[in-house]
Amino acid sequence: xxxxxxxxxxxxxxxxxxxxxxxxxxxxxxxxxxxxxxxxxxxxxxxxxxxxxxxxxxxxxxxxxxxxxxxxxxxxxxxxxxxxxxxxxxxxxxxxxxxx
Amino acid sequence: xxxxxxxxxxxxxxxxxxxxxxxxxxxxxxxxxxxxxxxxxxxxxxxxxxxxxxxxxxxxxxxxxxxxxxxxxxxxxxxxxxxxxxxxxxxxxxxxxxxxxxxxxxxxxxxxxxxxxxxxxxxxxxxxxxxxxxxxxxxxxxxxxxxxxxxxxxxxxxxxxxxxxxxxxxxxxxxxxxxxxxxxxx
Numbered sequence: 001x002x003x004x005x006x007x008x009x010x011x012x013x014x015x016x017x018x019x020x021x022x023x024x025x026x027x028x029x030x031x032x033x034x035x036x037x038x039x040x041x042x043x044x045x046x047x048x049x050x051x052x053x054x055x056x057x058x059x060x061x062x063x064x065x066x067x068x069x070x071x072x073x074x075x076x077x078x079x080x081x082x083x084x085x086x087x088x089x090x091x092x093x094x095x096x097x098x099x100x
Numbered sequence: 101x102x103x104x105x106x107x108x109x110x111x112x113x114x115x116x117x118x119x120x121x122x123x124x125x126x127x128x129x130x131x132x133x134x135x136x137x138x139x140x141x142x143x144x145x146x147x148x149x150x151x152x153x154x155x156x157x158x159x160x161x162x163x164x165x166x167x168x169x170x171x172x173x174x175x176x177x178x179x180x181x182x183x184x185x186x187x188x189x190x191x192x193x194x195x196x197x198x199x200x201x202x203x204x205x206x207x208x209x210x211x212x213x214x215x216x217x218x219x220x221x222x223x224x225x226x227x228x229x230x231x232x233x234x235x236x237x238x239x240x241x242x243x244x245x246x247x248x249x250x251x252x253x254x255x256x257x258x259x260x261x262x263x264x265x266x267x268x269x270x271x272x273x274x275x276x277x278x279x280x281x282x283x284x285x286x
Binding site: 002005006007008009010012013014015016017018019020021023024025027029030032033034036037040043044047048050051054056057059060062063064066067068069070071072073074075077078079080081082084090 | 101105109116117120121123124126129133136139140143147150152154155158159162163166167170171174175177178192199203204207211224228233234237238241242245252256257260261264
């Protein structure tokens with residue numbers, strides 16, 4: 001099997017790219033997809049540690065993360081659609097109605 | 101460890117990196133979504149290599165399948181493929197790069213200061229993570245989280261429907277009055 005550092009490095013890489021996507025992009029859909037990338041990197045670490053320690057619970061946590069991410073995506077996309085209906089734009093910089 | 105497996109893992113890592121970079125740099129959101137699908141499928145291959153076939157297939161069907169279809173559907177519905185390039189918040193880019201570098205520094209510190217490296221035990225056997233063992237663990241030890249997840253999914257579905265419904269055109273309350281008015285006039 002590959003050394004654990006390979007999976008840790010790959011996971012850090014994916015999480016870092018997700019952070020860059022969330023911080024730099026202003027299209028909320030790309031921001032959401034970057035969030036999914038970060039979920040994915042955490043899942044990869046879960047599965048890798050589960051295989052290295054021979055504990056199956058890590059894989060079940062990935063299962064729960066997947067279902068929760070599906071719920072989060074459904075609500076998030078519904079929010080984006082609702083915001084688009086109200087404001088006719090989904091640029092993140094335009095969503096500043098609560099700004100003092 | 102053989103040269104072939106090093107090459108395979110290296111190739112998978114490169115594909116993961118390239119698809120991630122493609123996601124955050126693509127101007128068109130559709131291309132970003134397709135890059136993310138590629139990323140998910142590559143990570144699913146890594147799951148198979150780690151001896152987790154059930155999670156790998158769930159990744160392909162749930163993530164690369166349904167969630168990304170939902171994303172593509174919303175992107176095309178809103179016509180949000182390309183947002184007009186507007187002036188970003190002042191200093192946002194610099195701040196983002198700073199936070200990114202801070203995260204990388206933290207991770208480098210973690211990797212360097214970590215105690216003893218993780219020692220892999222015996223290679224996992226094929227019957228370590230079959231759907232049967234996963235299901236047994238899920239329905240015996242994790243039954244309550246499983247039911248709560250079902251509740252969360254139901255709440256999310258109802259919430260999504262509630263959020264995106266169009267406002268009712270007030271016809272039901274207006275109709276009887278109009279009928280009554282029609283009766284009175286006749």
